[in-house]
Amino acid sequence: MTMQAALDALSSLLGNRLSRSKSDLDLHGRSEAWFAPAPPAAVAYPRNTAEVSAILKLCHAHGMPVVAFGRGTSLEGQTLAGPQMLTLDFRDMAQVLQINDADMDVVIQPGVTREALNTELRATGLMFPVDPGADATLGGMAMTRASGTTAVRYGTMRDNVLALEVVLADGRIIRTGTRARKSSAGYDLTGLFVGSEGTLGIVTELTLRLHGQPEAVSAAICAFDTLETAVNAVIDTIQLGLPMARIEFIDPLAARAINAYAGADFPEKPHLLVEFHGAEAGVAQTAATFGEIARDHGALDFKWATDADERRALWTMRHNAYYACLNLKPGARAITTDICVPISRLAQAVEETAADIRDSGLLGPIVGHVGDGNFHSLLLIENDADMIRAKEVAARMSERALALGGTVTGEHGIGIGKKSYMPAEHGEAWAVMGALKAALDPTGLLNPAKLVP
Structure with a gap:
C-alpha cells in the first residue's frame, strides 16, 4: 500500500474535508513549543464518530499513521506529525451533545473548548472548572490529563472525565465507563485513555463531571x-x-x-x-x-x-x-x-x-x-x-x-519532549505501557514516536 493510495481513498470519503493545502499543512505542523515544524501529509476534518472510524479503517488498511489535533496548544510536541502521516482535526466535532443538569454531567464532542462549554453552561448554574489557561479543546485536555489553576480544589481531567467513546486503531468503536459516579465493573479503561496522548485510540465523545457555580x-x-x-x-x-x-x-x-x-x-x-x-x-x-x-x-x-x-x-x-x-x-x-x-x-x-x-x-x-x-x-x-x-x-x-519523589511533568504531558525521562520515572512500568500500546495498536499507527517505547 502507498501513501498516495491512502490519500486517494480518504479523498473519496471526505471530499474537500481532506486538505493538502500548504497553509493547512504548515498550520498543523507547528505547536506553541520549541520543536521543529513537522507538517503532515494531509489534514482530515471528520464530522462524527462514524467518519473517524471509517478514516482509521482506511489508514489501518494502508499503513498510514494518524495524529489527533485539537487547537495545537500542547507544549511537548504531542500534535506534531510528519510527511507520511494524517492529522485528524476536530474542528467540525465541537458540539455539546447533552447537558444533564440533575446529574451534573455533560456529553460533548472532543473539539469543544473549555470556554465554549462554560458559555453554554452559564444559564444552568453549572460549570466545568478545569482551567489550564489556554482555551484548549476538552478532547486535547483529556488526552494530556491536563489540569491548571483550579486543580487544587476541583482536580485534574483525570478526576472529571466520567466516560469516553474511543475509536481504536483498526476502526472499532468502544465506550469506556458510564454516567454513574462510581463503578466496580472491570478495568478502568477511562483512566487508561485519559493521559494517553492519542497513542491508544482517538476520543470522539466525552462525558464530563460538572460542578456548581459558587455562591x-x-x-x-x-x-x-x-x-x-x-x-x-x-x-x-x-x-x-x-x-x-x-x-x-x-x-x-x-x-x-x-x-x-x-x-x-x-x-x-x-x-x-x-x-x-x-x-x-x-x-x-x-x-x-x-x-x-x-x-x-x-x-x-x-x-x-x-x-x-x-x-x-x-x-x-x-x-x-x-x-x-x-x-x-x-x-x-x-x-x-x-x-x-x-x-x-x-x-x-x-x-x-x-x-x-x-x-x-x-x-x-x-x-x-x-x-x-x-x-x-x-x-x-x-x-x-x-x-x-x-x-x-x-x-x-x-x-x-x-x-525529590516527583514527576517530570505535572500537566504538560510527555509527547516527544520528555519521552527520554520515562524509564527513569517509571522503570519496568514503562515497558508495561509499551505492551498496552502493542495490544491496542500493534502496527503503531496512532501518534507514533510519542510517550511509549
Whole structure:
C-alpha cells in the first residue's frame, strides 16, 4: 500500500474535508513549543464518530499513521506529525451533545473548548472548572490529563472525565465507563485513555463531571520578600486543609513581565494569587484564615479583588503570563517546562530551580499551580547557545523532580519532549505501557514516536 493510495481513498470519503493545502499543512505542523515544524501529509476534518472510524479503517488498511489535533496548544510536541502521516482535526466535532443538569454531567464532542462549554453552561448554574489557561479543546485536555489553576480544589481531567467513546486503531468503536459516579465493573479503561496522548485510540465523545457555580468568590494577591516564605505559606495553607479554589505563584521576574505586558504595578517580588469559592460565610472565613497564614510568613501589600471585573483582570494577567514572559525579550523563543513534586519538597524544588536558572545566565521566569506542587519555567532563548543552556536547565529540572519523589511533568504531558525521562520515572512500568500500546495498536499507527517505547 502507498501513501498516495491512502490519500486517494480518504479523498473519496471526505471530499474537500481532506486538505493538502500548504497553509493547512504548515498550520498543523507547528505547536506553541520549541520543536521543529513537522507538517503532515494531509489534514482530515471528520464530522462524527462514524467518519473517524471509517478514516482509521482506511489508514489501518494502508499503513498510514494518524495524529489527533485539537487547537495545537500542547507544549511537548504531542500534535506534531510528519510527511507520511494524517492529522485528524476536530474542528467540525465541537458540539455539546447533552447537558444533564440533575446529574451534573455533560456529553460533548472532543473539539469543544473549555470556554465554549462554560458559555453554554452559564444559564444552568453549572460549570466545568478545569482551567489550564489556554482555551484548549476538552478532547486535547483529556488526552494530556491536563489540569491548571483550579486543580487544587476541583482536580485534574483525570478526576472529571466520567466516560469516553474511543475509536481504536483498526476502526472499532468502544465506550469506556458510564454516567454513574462510581463503578466496580472491570478495568478502568477511562483512566487508561485519559493521559494517553492519542497513542491508544482517538476520543470522539466525552462525558464530563460538572460542578456548581459558587455562591461567593473572593480573590487576592500578596507579595513576599522571598521565594521560601511564599512557598512555605502555600505548604501551611494546604496542610491546614483550607478549601482553596486557586493558589498560584509568580516569581519576581514574572511579576516584572506582567507589569510591562499588562500595565500592572506589582512589586518585583514573589507573589501568591489566591481564590476562594463557596458560601458567603465560608469564603469570608477561609479568606481571613489565609490572610493570617500569609501575614505570619511576612506577606506584603495584600490586595483583594473585590468584584467580578477585578477578579477577571487578575486571572487574565496570570493566564497571559506566558506571553508576558516572552515579551521580556521580543523575538525570543522559549522552552517551557513543568515539574511536580510532593508539597513538602516544593520550596526546595523552586529555590534550586531559580538558582540554577540564575547561574545559567538565562532569563527564566517561574510560575506555578503551587497548591498541588506543580510549577513551570519559561526559558527564553535567542540563539543556539541559549538553546543548549536551556535544554540543560530543563533536564536538571526533570532530574530534580525525580530526586525529590516527583514527576517530570505535572500537566504538560510527555509527547516527544520528555519521552527520554520515562524509564527513569517509571522503570519496568514503562515497558508495561509499551505492551498496552502493542495490544491496542500493534502496527503503531496512532501518534507514533510519542510517550511509549
